[in-house]
Amino acid sequence: MALLLWEDIAVGSTFDIGPYVVSREEILAFSRQYDPQPFHLDDGRAEESSYGGVIASGWQTGAIAQRLLVTGFLNGAASMGSPGLEALRWRRPVRPGDELRLRLRIVSKEPSPKHHDRGIVDAEHELMNQKNELVMSFRIRIMIARRRSP
Amino acid sequence: MALLLWEDIAVGSTFDIGPYVVSREEILAFSRQYDPQPFHLDDGRAEESSYGGVIASGWQTGAIAQRLLVTGFLNGAASMGSPGLEALRWRRPVRPGDELRLRLRIVSKEPSPKHHDRGIVDAEHELMNQKNELVMSFRIRIMIARRRSP
Numbered sequence: 120m121a122l123l124l125w126e127d128i129a130v131g132s133t134f135d136i137g138p139y140v141v142s143r144e145e146i147l148a149f150s151r152q153y154d155p156q157p158f159h160l161d162d163g164r165a166e167e168s169s170y171g172g173v174i175a176s177g178w179q180t181g182a183i184a185q186r187l188l189v190t191g192f193l194n195g196a197a198s199m200g201s202p203g204l205e206a207l208r209w210r211r212p213v214r215p216g217d218e219l220r221l222r223l224r225i226v227s228k229e230p231s232p233k234h235h236d237r238g239i240v241d242a243e244h245e246l247m248n249q250k251n252e253l254v255m256s257f258r259i260r261i262m263i264a265r266r267r268s269p
Numbered sequence: 270m271a272l273l274l275w276e277d278i279a280v281g282s283t284f285d286i287g288p289y290v291v292s293r294e295e296i297l298a299f300s301r302q303y304d305p306q307p308f309h310l311d312d313g314r315a316e317e318s319s320y321g322g323v324i325a326s327g328w329q330t331g332a333i334a335q336r337l338l339v340t341g342f343l344n345g346a347a348s349m350g351s352p353g354l355e356a357l358r359w360r361r362p363v364r365p366g367d368e369l370r371l372r373l374r375i376v377s378k379e380p381s382p383k384h385h386d387r388g389i390v391d392a393e394h395e396l397m398n399q400k401n402e403l404v405m406s407f408r409i410r411i412m413i414a415r416r417r418s419p
Contacts, residue, residue, distance in 0.1 A: 153332035156339055156348060169349060177351060178332040182303035185328050189305055198306060199319060201327060203358040209351060 123196040125238030125263040130225055136191030137220035138249070139183050141175060146215055149179040174212035180219075180255050181207070184246050187221035197264035199237050207257035211248070218249040226258065230265075237262045273346040275388030275413040280375055286341030287370035288399070289333050291325060296365055299329040324362035330369075330405050331357070334396050337371035347414035349387050357407035361398070368399040376408065380415075387412045 150159035154176035157164035165173040213219065222245040231237045239260050246255040300309035304326035307314035315323040325333075363369065372395040381387045389410050396405040 149332075153336045154339055155336075156343060156350075158350065176332070176335065178328065178335050181331065182299075182326070182328040185326065186303045186305075193306060200306075200308065201359060203356070205357075206353070206355060207357065208353040 143215035293365035
């Protein structure tokens with residue numbers, strides 16, 4: 120299958136990708152390695168916290184959004200990575216058993232200011248849970264290879 | 270040990286935390302689970318890419334910064350989580366064997382606009398590699414419990 124190039128990606132297009140089911144074991148394994156705060160790891164202390172129980176690390180929630188982006192969109196495109204993202208908000212906790220979906224929207228595109236071989240697309244991410252509540256949002260820039268001149 | 274409260278955290282204070290050594294196995298394991306793009310997983314295709322070899326997922330780099338933040342700062346404070354972050358930039362690739370350090374600076378603080386039991390601190394993150402090159406930066410808001418009125 121030919122990969123989508125920068126020219127092939129239309130501003131305004133939207134994608135609904137998922138679900139990704141988040142297990143308790145996955146939350147605990149990630150938290151032990153990368154975010155060992157009590158409300159990510161310890162049932163007792165998490166219940167006493169303002170979250171009322173163990174919740175996923177926000178960085179794991181971001182990683183899950185990336186997994187959905189890659190399997191649902193980027194692995195069909197000539198992705199060259201990302202220079203960064205803006206305005207990330209963790210809006211609701213992610214809890215064991217949650218089923219997450221990614222609503223992706225291409226909001227703008229422009230040629231790379233630095234590299235002739237690629238363009239940039241701005242992609243708005245909204246990660247939703249099984250109650251259709253927004254749990255995380257951000258806008259990320261993605262570099263996509265351009266078609267070569269003939 | 271008493272945890273630091275919001276009132277105890279001084280604007281302008283800085284912390285140098287680390288190192289965290291990133292192994293090839295850790296990069297591949299994270300990429301398989303959360304970011305299965307060729308330049309994070311496949312030596313041959315990564316060498317052909319603009320990165321010239323396998324690099325860590327940007328979300329893994331963020332998770333490593335969080336690990337350093339938690340073990341070097343947050344687990345000594347009455348952390349209540351984060352509402353979000355701004356202006357994340359992935360400035361250089363992270364490669365197998367890299368040793369990362371976090372330069373953390375408290376840039377501002379304010380009472381929570383919503384909750385009387387907590388305040389917000391804004392923390393500038395700069396993640397550096399063993400050559401003292403900047404690999405990632407962002408500014409995150411962290412909620413810290415306030416001292417109760419007597």
